[in-house]
Amino acid sequence: MVVTPSRAGAPTMLAMVLEQARRPLAAQRVPMPSAATHQVLIKVLACGVCRTDLHIVDGELAPHKLPLIPGHEVVGIVVALGSQAQGFRVGDRIGVPWLGHSCGGCSFCRVQRENLCDAALFTGYDQDGGYAEYMVADARYGFHLPDRYDDAHAAPLLCAGLIGYRAYKMAGDANRIGLYGFGAAAHIIAQLARHQGKEIFAFTRPGDVRSQQFARSLGAAWAGAADAAAPAALDAAIIFAPAGALVPQALSATRKGATVVCAGIHMSDIPQFPYSLLWGERSVRSVANLTRADGEEFFRLAQQFDVQTTPVPFAMQDANQALSALRDGSFDGAAVLLNSD
Ligand SMILES: [Zn+2]
Numbered sequence: 139m140v141v142t143p144s145r146a147g148a149p150t151m152l153a154m155v156l157e158q159a160r161r162p163l164a165a166q167r168v169p170m171p172s173a174a175t176h177q178v179l180i181k182v183l184a185c186g187v188c189r190t191d192l193h194i195v196d197g198e199l200a201p202h203k204l205p206l207i208p209g210h211e212v213v214g215i216v217v218a219l220g221s222q223a224q225g226f227r228v229g230d231r232i233g234v235p236w237l238g239h240s241c242g243g244c245s246f247c248r249v250q251r252e253n254l255c256d257a258a259l260f261t262g263y264d265q266d267g268g269y270a271e272y273m274v275a276d277a278r279y280g281f282h283l284p285d286r287y288d289d290a291h292a293a294p295l296l297c298a299g300l301i302g303y304r305a306y307k308m309a310g311d312a313n314r315i316g317l318y319g320f321g322a323a324a325h326i327i328a329q330l331a332r333h334q335g336k337e338i339f340a341f342t343r344p345g346d347v348r349s350q351q352f353a354r355s356l357g358a359a360w361a362g363a364a365d366a367a368a369p370a371a372l373d374a375a376i377i378f379a380p381a382g383a384l385v386p387q388a389l390s391a392t393r394k395g396a397t398v399v400c401a402g403i404h405m406s407d408i409p410q411f412p413y414s415l416l417w418g419e420r421s422v423r424s425v426a427n428l429t430r431a432d433g434e435e436f437f438r439l440a441q442q443f444d445v446q447t448t449p450v451p452f453a454m455q456d457a458n459q460a461l462s463a464l465r466d467g468s469f470d471g472a473a474v475l476l477n478s479d
Pocket residue numbers: 240241242243244245246247252254255256257258
């Protein structure tokens with residue numbers, strides 16, 4: 139690893155920095171951030187690697203800030219407080235999610251839909267995230283995490299868990315739920331759904347026997363290829379994979395009245411499909427971001443039973459390898475970057 143030196147004197151930290159899309163992250167020494175009014179300074183212990191990070195690094199999402207430190211599934215310890223930071227003390231563990239700030243005053247914020255805020259700031263996209271030794275975050279958007287999860291196991295809950303949960307809620311009272319793409323989010327939501335007595339059907343890339351076995355090991359009633367006929371019609375489907383072709387496939391696997399939820403921030407184009415697939419009061423919708431209320435609700439549930447989050451650990455400096463492995467789909471579970479002491 140080549141570490142770019144910073145100017146002498148000012149305190150610095152190691153960070154994995156995106157300087158330009160479609161380039162590997164660069165390991166750099168950068169100035170340590172300091173906590174502004176409502177912020178806390180956090181020593182990062184673990185940071186999950188989300189598919190959204192990959193969309194940012196690969197340039198599938200337009201850059202909001204460059205250079206950028208990605209990462210929005212951050213578990214760390216509060217080491218300093220801004221002058222008006224509330225809810226956390228020095229030494230507390232904190233979880234930092236994707237929603238980093240909302241305006242509080244726009245037409246969405248005023249009706250408890252801060253996930254759609256016109257002026258939202260997202261962690262690891264609009265502001266620097268957790269692929270570093272330290273970061274700052276607005277304490278009002280941080281979470282206290284259930285004690286039963288250690289740092290590596292808690293990290294994937296912060297986006298795969300939270301936004302997965304919001305997508306799961308959009309499936310309403312569906313009992314038979316199809317999950318398309320069995321990665322970090324699906325493997326968490328499958329367990330929650332099973333805990334609530336629902337039936338899970340896992341759809342993976344054709345031939346991906348390993349992921350199908352993984353899904354069955356987590357209680358899926360059936361697992362097969364995305365283009366295979368499921369043994370029964372679905373009440374709802376959640377699409378986690380970024381492939382638009384799955385939308386008509388999922389619709390054709392559902393019964394009347396079903397909802398197909400697109401849970402990702404980016405998806406390839408949806409191919410043309412006959413209206414008959416949508417007929418019968420089926421609906422297709424997306425899920426965007428999260429609210430703090432989603433987070434609080436989800437962590438209350440995650441405290442009640444043991445969600446097995448299957449972290450696949452990488453050293454922080456190996457963030458590029460973790461991103462490549464995610465791009466290739468070469469592991470089950472959730473990649474997590476760990477800082478050594
Ligand atoms: Zn707003």
